[in-house]
Amino acid sequence: MKGIAALFVMLVMAAAVVQDAAAAECNPMKLFPCLGAISSGQDPSAECCAKLKEQQPCFCDYLKNPQLKPYVDSPNAKKVAAVCAINPPT
Template structure:
């Protein structure tokens, strides 16, 4: 009985450890440089976003409010072109930041 409890405890701790590792490894690192593939499309309405831009925008989606609140980034990230790029890439643009 004691061995079963011990091994169950070890398994539970192992599962908890592994689930935390997965969570940590999938966390998004908010770095505006990650949006660099979108810079041309965000600056010019004549340039469509590339697949790499859409991928980067999707990855950085949880960070968009943070970028909008940053005075040095707001002009780029909250522009009409940036909203257009987000729409083309099917990334919901945040409205409640």
């Protein structure tokens, strides 16, 4: 439970970092439906997959953020991406 709370806090902090209008569409908080799948490795919901596809152009920026990188680059995140038929960022 502490891990989920820490992830939520990090996502909120990362969302506050988004500053310019072009990056306004990149909002890691929109990935909240994926939290359970990424933290536990369970299969993602359809809503999670839809949000991942929506946020896919932002993944490289998320990887550059040291607070988000451990979650975006985790084995569970890669599994979720595979189930959702999304190429994980490199």
